[in-house]
Amino acid sequence: MSVEYKTTFASIDNFNKGGVQMIAGNIKDYVFSNVYEVASKYAPYERVVVAKNLVYTIESCKAEGESPWYTCSHDEFAIAFDYDIEVHYIKMDDTSFIDDEKDGSFRLDDKPAGQYMGKITLSRGHQALLPEKTAYSFKSAKPATLVFQAILGDESNEKWPEICLT
Amino acid sequence: MTDLTAAVNNEQTGYQDFPVGSFNFRRDEYFAYIDYPDGEYVMPIDAYLKALMRDVAWGFFYGTVNFDSVFGTMNHYGNVDLFIGSHNEEYINNDKDFMENFPSEELMEVFQAMLADWTIEGFDPFAAPQETGTAWGPKNGNNDEAISRKRQVAQRMIGIPGDTEIRSDETGYTVNRHFQDVDQSQPVVEAEPGFEDQIHGFNLWAHLSRSVETWNPSIVSVCKQSLLCPTSEEFILPVEHGNDRVEWFVQVSDEIIWEIKDGKSSKPRASLVMRAGDVACMPADIRHQGFSPKRSMLVVWENGSPEILEKIKNGTVPRVGVEF
Numbered sequence: 025m026s027v028e029y030k031t032t033f034a035s036i037d038n039f040n041k042g043g044v045q046m047i048a049g050n051i052k053d054y055v056f057s058n059v060y061e062v063a064s065k066y067a068p069y070e071r072v073v074v075a076k077n078l079v080y081t082i083e084s085c086k087a088e089g090e091s092p093w094y095t096c097s098h099d100e101f102a103i104a105f106d107y108d109i110e111v112h113y114i115k116m117d118d119t120s121f122i123d124d125e126k127d128g129s130f131r132l133d134d135k136p137a138g139q140y141m142g143k144i145t146l147s148r149g150h151q152a153l154l155p156e157k158t159a160y161s162f163k164s165a166k167p168a169t170l171v172f173q174a175i176l177g178d179e180s181n182e183k184w185p186e187i188c189l190t
Numbered sequence: 191m192t193d194l195t196a197a198v199n200n201e202q203t204g205y206q207d208f209p210v211g212s213f214n215f216r217r218d219e220y221f222a223y224i225d226y227p228d229g230e231y232v233m234p235i236d237a238y239l240k241a242l243m244r245d246v247a248w249g250f251f252y253g254t255v256n257f258d259s260v261f262g263t264m265n266h267y268g269n270v271d272l273f274i275g276s277h278n279e280e281y282i283n284n285d286k287d288f289m290e291n292f293p294s295e296e297l298m299e300v301f302q303a304m305l306a307d308w309t310i311e312g313f314d315p316f317a318a319p320q321e322t323g324t325a326w327g328p329k330n331g332n333n334d335e336a337i338s339r340k341r342q343v344a345q346r347m348i349g350i351p352g353d354t355e356i357r358s359d360e361t362g363y364t365v366n367r368h369f370q371d372v373d374q375s376q377p378v379v380e381a382e383p384g385f386e387d388q389i390h391g392f393n394l395w396a397h398l399s400r401s402v403e404t405w406n407p408s409i410v411s412v413c414k415q416s417l418l419c420p421t422s423e424e425f426i427l428p429v430e431h432g433n434d435r436v437e438w439f440v441q442v443s444d445e446i447i448w449e450i451k452d453g454k455s456s457k458p459r460a461s462l463v464m465r466a467g468d469v470a471c472m473p474a475d476i477r478h479q480g481f482s483p484k485r486s487m488l489v490v491w492e493n494g495s496p497e498i499l500e501k502i503k504n505g506t507v508p509r510v511g512v513e514f
Contacts (some may be wrong), residue, residue: 045461
């Protein structure tokens, strides 16, 4: 018999979180959360750390409407986990204010002066490069889940007791 | 004294023995036999070869590769322990454990030769059970093509000019039978003139849907020492991976059940059910084995920092990812 397989994804408005059956030890050791649930709980573009290994992070946020502009001294990466999200890029005229030693992204006061580089429209499962020392912003018509491969920085929020199984 | 070692007739089966240090490895039509000074340990040959494949492909990996609850390797990054029962409470308590340390290159050379000789034509130890033949029977050719695959390792990001290529039909990566419904569209990149090579995106889920192997993470993007290592999983992770550092999983699709045991004693600790979007940390003192009822997508997230190695060596590596 041939089987037609259905791949089960999830979204910010439709997820089915798993869990932990403990036998011994502390459930908090597994730091168990869900990127969709986290994105659904907090304000648009409020990045919440869902995984951390020394200074490195995976962060989740809700993309909705237009975001502020951000930049970073190093590459970061963003993945659209459910709905469409635009990423806009600007090559800034002045990058001298970026501290090479400072990890993590930070917010710019305004849309920076520079040359518009273009945009990428991400759909579910699409990953985008956020190149070092480039300004970027996001735009999404409806709430969507955006996950970052990043480093702990000004925009990273740690809310472990609120997001994890205890 | 009675000789308890199994009779293996290489003249009949055509396989070779592989001695290394105090160990001797033998196979017959169904089983692998691991002889060591205190006795002999037996494993089914298919399970053995699937575990051996990962140990070889991962270069002894991070920490301990338990072929099962008794036999395995422990990586010290330059040298490696080969052990029977050294991570099993009953063996240790009854003084039945045995361990020998080898330079990594020496043991790897033996493992590679064993894998090549014992993997027969039609059997792919990297593949899901329904996508390969069997490991049973006498020596019948080899499958060097399957066992010598190199995992894709991006230097910055998959698909960037000069970096590792995106999987496609043209490059020999067809969509897996379980992922026929996965969207294959690519991001719409609208770069202004002159910036075509500076902004980049690709369909990571489509890339994963075309993975040939199971339980073999590749690297798709690199943020300094942060390595995003997605993989597709089906059936059982052929090893119990014993962590020597924290490791994180992000479940992308479907479901994986993780059986968690104590890293040293092998006593059960927990069972995790991970569904799409779930994130979990594997502590540094456990071993884990995954069960994926349908082929699923998983992001394994690793920290490749040399700082971690230093912390492992001096005993200061964090046991858990976060304390709260």
